[in-house]
Each structure stands twice: as structure tokens, then as C-alpha cells.
Amino acid sequence: xxxxxxxxxxxxxxDPVKTADFYEKNFGTKRDGSMELPDGRVLTSTxxxxxxxxxxxxxxxPLVPNTLPEGLGLEHFGFRTDNLEEAVAxxxxxxxxxxxxxxxxxxxxxxxxxxxxEDILIELLEVSS
Numbered sequence: 001x002x003x004x005x006x007x008x009x010x011x012x013x014x015d016p017v018k019t020a021d022f023y024e025k026n027f028g029t030k031r032d033g034s035m036e037l038p039d040g041r042v043l044t045s046t047x048x049x050x051x052x053x054x055x056x057x058x059x060x061x062p063l064v065p066n067t068l069p070e071g072l073g074l075e076h077f078g079f080r081t082d083n084l085e086e087a088v089a090x091x092x093x094x095x096x097x098x099x100x101x102x103x104x105x106x107x108x109x110x111x112x113x114x115x116x117x118e119d120i121l122i123e124l125l126e127v128s129s
Contacts, residue, residue, distance in 0.1 A: 001090065002083040007125060008045075008052035010075045012068060016055035020044035023053050063099050063113055063121060076113070076121030084110050084126035091124075 013019040023029040029046035037043050041057040058071045068074070081087045084102060091114055092098055099121070100113035111125045 002081045002087040004079045004081050006051055007078040007080040008054050009077045011053065011055045012058050012072050012075045013055045014072065016042045016044040016057060019055040020046050029053060064115060064119060076123050078123040078125055080125050080127065084112060084124055087124050088112050
């Protein structure tokens, strides 16, 4: 079985920079990244005790039907793994619904998305060193 550990929560926000500022000001998170994604959305990331709070604008096309109030709130949480291919195969064998197959998002990072029984997205990511 691949090893897993908690990595991040991902919020959908009208203003990701303002969202990151909120967590920095009120909870002492530290900004550890901000970038424009290929689809034009802004991604911010703040860190707290080894985990991240990420925020982006809404996706033009959600991975699953949007059930969030006004399309804003928690989109997914992320688990990091040491073997994404094995993790994906194992989850599929267990009947967990895959909504996005393995995709490279940076030269060192691959992701895939699954759906929980409560229809919450779960991102799996593998970051090579």
C-alpha cells in the first residue's frame, strides 16, 4: 500500500489573494506561493504547520457538479502519496470513483482526483524531489 499524508485543503474564492490575506492575518499562516494557472485562475497558498490552505477562483467547468453555495467554499482536500500510480490502481480496485486520471501539472508534480461517498473531491498528489 502506498504511504499517504495530509497535504492541503483547497478553497474556491471570488478573491484568492484576499482569502490568503485573511488566513495570514487571523491564523498566522505564511504565504508560500501565488501564481496564475494555465486557465487564468489565480492560485494562492499559505502554510500552517506543514499543511497548506490553497485558494483559487472557481473553475470554468467543475470536475463534478457544483454543490457549493454560490460555487464558493471547500472544493477538495489533498493527500500526498509516495506512489501515485499504485494509489490510483488501488483506489480504483476498491471501487472509488476516479474523476480525473493522473495528470502532470509541473515537471515534479502529478495529480489525480477521486470522489468520496459524500461527493467531496479528494486530490492525490505525488511530488518528486
